[in-house]
Amino acid sequence: MRIKNYLLxxxxxxxxxxxxxxxxxxxGGTFGNISSFSTDEDKGYFQYNRLSAWLEAGTKDKFNFLVxxxxxxxxxxxxxxxxxxDLDFLLISGKWAIEDGDLALFGYNTGRFGFSDFSYSVxxxxxxxxxxxFTYSSxxxxxxxxxxxxxxxxxSDIIMSLADxxxxxxxxxxxxxxxxxxxxxLKMPDIFPGHTFYSSIVFQKDLRxxxxxxxxxxxxxxxxxxxxxxxxxxxxxxxxGNIVSTLFYNAYGYFQTGRTMSYLADESSxxxxxxxxxxxxxxxxxxxxNFFLKQALYSQISFKFLFASGDSDYNTFLEGNSxxxxxxxxxxxxxxxxxxxxxxxxxxxxxxIGYSIKPFSRLGNRIMxxxxxxxxxxxxxxxxxxxISEEDLNDNSDSRYxxxxxxxxxxxxxxxxxxxSLSFGFFIPSAxxxxxxxxxxxxxxxxxxxxxxxx
Amino acid sequence: xxxxxxxxxxxxxxxxxxSENAVVSSFNGKVExxxxxxxxxxxxxxxMEIPVGAVISTGFxxxxxxxxxxxxxxxxxxxxxxxEELVASQQKLSTDLFLNFGNISxxxxxxxxxxxxxxxxxxxxxxxxxxxxxxxxxxTVTVTGGTVTFxxxxxxxxxxxxxxxxxxxxKDLPADIKxxxxxxxxxxxxxxxxxxxxxxxxxxxxxxxxxxTLTITWTYN
Numbered sequence: 001m002r003i004k005n006y007l008l009x010x011x012x013x014x015x016x017x018x019x020x021x022x023x024x025x026x027x028g029g030t031f032g033n034i035s036s037f038s039t040d041e042d043k044g045y046f047q048y049n050r051l052s053a054w055l056e057a058g059t060k061d062k063f064n065f066l067v068x069x070x071x072x073x074x075x076x077x078x079x080x081x082x083x084x085x086d087l088d089f090l091l092i093s094g095k096w097a098i099e100d101g102d103l104a105l106f107g108y109n110t111g112r113f114g115f116s117d118f119s120y121s122v123x124x125x126x127x128x129x130x131x132x133x134f135t136y137s138s139x140x141x142x143x144x145x146x147x148x149x150x151x152x153x154x155x156s157d158i159i160m161s162l163a164d165x166x167x168x169x170x171x172x173x174x175x176x177x178x179x180x181x182x183x184x185x186l187k188m189p190d191i192f193p194g195h196t197f198y199s200s201i202v203f204q205k206d207l208r209x210x211x212x213x214x215x216x217x218x219x220x221x222x223x224x225x226x227x228x229x230x231x232x233x234x235x236x237x238x239x240x241g242n243i244v245s246t247l248f249y250n251a252y253g254y255f256q257t258g259r260t261m262s263y264l265a266d267e268s269s270x271x272x273x274x275x276x277x278x279x280x281x282x283x284x285x286x287x288x289x290n291f292f293l294k295q296a297l298y299s300q301i302s303f304k305f306l307f308a309s310g311d312s313d314y315n316t317f318l319e320g321n322s323x324x325x326x327x328x329x330x331x332x333x334x335x336x337x338x339x340x341x342x343x344x345x346x347x348x349x350x351x352x353i354g355y356s357i358k359p360f361s362r363l364g365n366r367i368m369x370x371x372x373x374x375x376x377x378x379x380x381x382x383x384x385x386x387x388i389s390e391e392d393l394n395d396n397s398d399s400r401y402x403x404x405x406x407x408x409x410x411x412x413x414x415x416x417x418x419x420x421s422l423s424f425g426f427f428i429p430s431a432x433x434x435x436x437x438x439x440x441x442x443x444x445x446x447x448x449x450x451x452x453x454x455x
Numbered sequence: 456x457x458x459x460x461x462x463x464x465x466x467x468x469x470x471x472x473x474s475e476n477a478v479v480s481s482f483n484g485k486v487e488x489x490x491x492x493x494x495x496x497x498x499x500x501x502x503m504e505i506p507v508g509a510v511i512s513t514g515f516x517x518x519x520x521x522x523x524x525x526x527x528x529x530x531x532x533x534x535x536x537x538x539e540e541l542v543a544s545q546q547k548l549s550t551d552l553f554l555n556f557g558n559i560s561x562x563x564x565x566x567x568x569x570x571x572x573x574x575x576x577x578x579x580x581x582x583x584x585x586x587x588x589x590x591x592x593x594x595t596v597t598v599t600g601g602t603v604t605f606x607x608x609x610x611x612x613x614x615x616x617x618x619x620x621x622x623x624x625x626k627d628l629p630a631d632i633k634x635x636x637x638x639x640x641x642x643x644x645x646x647x648x649x650x651x652x653x654x655x656x657x658x659x660x661x662x663x664x665x666x667x668t669l670t671i672t673w674t675y676n
Binding site: 028030032050052054066068070086088089091093095097104105109113114116124125126131135137138140155189190193194196240242245246248250290292294298299300356358370371372411412413416417418419420421450452453454 | 602604609610611612613614616617618619626628629631632633636637639640641642643644645646647648649652654655656657658
């Protein structure tokens with residue numbers, strides 16, 4: 001008998017079971033398009049199109065299943081990946097209400113989903129793993145652990161070691177770096193009226209095969225630019241809340257420890273140098289103030305400060321420690337802080353002042369009210385004369401000022417399922433014979449046009 | 456003798472702690488009240504007294520203003536609200552309302568030397584105030600004066616100050632006030648229905664503040 005003879009009864013059975021078991025099914029998708037043009041010979045003009053489709057099913061409480069896959073097409077992509085299909089996330093989650101004792105709710109996530117710390121400055125990346133959440137009336141405690149080695153290389157943004165960087169550029173490598181990431185986080189909302197307390201421990205363990213890496217004690221510097229393992233632990237705490245009326249603050253700090261391979265002076269070596277694992281002692285500080293003026297066309301004024309410690313002995317960004325302990329802060333994933341210039345939060349401190357407005361929000365027009373525009377000015381500096389993640393640094397300069405960027409971001413969303421975003425970034429580097437960048441680094445302009453449509 | 460002492464005590468309590476009624480100050484459109492659980496719906500009138508236990512209901516394009524002595528409640532259209540407690544004593548006022556569905560706006564006057572516990576509950580949340588003006592629609596509270604303590608079914612709370620708002624679905628932590636203000640002040644560029652889901656990082660989502668994934672790069676020489 002033909003399949004179509006069973007189709008209607010199967011559909012009716014699914015509908016009936018869904019109704020009886022309170023089992024819901026939902027699906028949708030998003031299409032995104034970006035067009036770009038560059039006078040840079042390496043980039044030129046290219047199109048990027050991405051189609052994502054998701055399916056959600058479950059009872060909405062104890063069991064929920066969510067999966068999304070995507071296909072991207074980029075005919076003249078600069079990294080030669082024209083066609084890419086990927087599993088974006090596959091999440092099985094649930095929550096149980098607990099009626100005995102102080103524990104009120106127990107929740108779990110498992111599968112491929114996002115792992116992040118409370119500040120987004122240390123970790124914000126997909127991984128395959130598990131997280132458990134214990135909710136009390138005055139606190140929320142979360143534990144999570146995941147593996148990043150099954151994420152496809154183009155979708156993996158973790159670059160912490162020379163081996164990670166080498167694999168990222170190698171088209172024959174299929175998957176991203178193999179790391180075990182995990183965290184334990186305590187969140188106490190309204191610990192004081194209007195203020196929230198955070199505390200977390202984040203870790204990552206490098207799971208690469210050491211046989212393919214430099215070994216401790218080797219005396220000759222690797223000509224293939226191969227390094228060693230990099231493991232790290234981050235201990236952080238923070239507060240956020242309301243100062244007065246609609247003025248808010250967010251302040252946090254992280255201490256990093258771990259180990260990184262270093263090529264250091266060694267009197268016992270035949271070359272007077274050798275590879276040694278040295279401990280990492282670094283820190284990150286961040287603070288942010290936001291002031292909201294809803295009555296002034298939903299204006300928002302923001303001020304941000306970020307400080308990531310550096311190391312004057314680092315001669316390269318990745319595993320560049322050349323003397324003593326490593327004091328450069330190395331996050332697990334990079335936090336995007338601007339439109340154009342986005343160095344890793346390592347040996348960087350920045351000030352960001354921004355203003356945004358919804359100029360048509362009071363017109364009463366339902367379509368035009370979803371139009372916002374904003375301007376940011378970001379000043380970049382480095383705490384030490386050591387390396388940062390950007391190229392073209394002037395080796396003969398100890399200047400701390402790196403440059404200033406001015407960003408403009410405009411978003412128009414006439415309908416809930418259609419949005420257009422136009423962003424411009426102007427980066428003015430500090431370049432010259434005695435400046436942070438060498439004279440090759442010029443004024444840069446960057447534009448982004450992004451169209452998103454959901455169905 | 457003991458019996459007389461008990462009677463005196465209860466009489467004194469009745470004097471110093473008595474149940475009040477709400478009064479309909481004004482209304483428009485179709486507004487009805489159910490005075491007891493077994494009574495039928497009847498239309499309200501100006502200056503009508505609404506006792507504790509009564510349920511008030513407003514229709515489409517209708518509203519009513521209730522005077523509760525030290526607080527005023529505007530019951531907006533398509534709303535059903537029950538008066539659960541209205542007790543006043545020399546040093547304490549207790550007002551307890553239950554909002555089944557709909558939207559209300561409340562103006563609670565602060566009282567000197569009197570403790571006023573004003574609580575507005577819904578099936579999924581609780582707003583507790585002392586001298587404030589706010590709006591509440593069972594899920595979201597918006598404060599236009601004073602401070603509101605907003606709780607979910609698990610007892611987790613947020614303090615919402617002037618100009619702020621918070622919301623909860625019942626078992627989710629009441630939303631951070633700053634996140635609510637950011638949501639109203641910005642327009643997200645990613646239209647995916649999953650963009651605000653906890654634990655989901657969308658492809659090309661470059662984090663807070665970013666708007667796209669690819670670049671048009673001009674290098675000006």
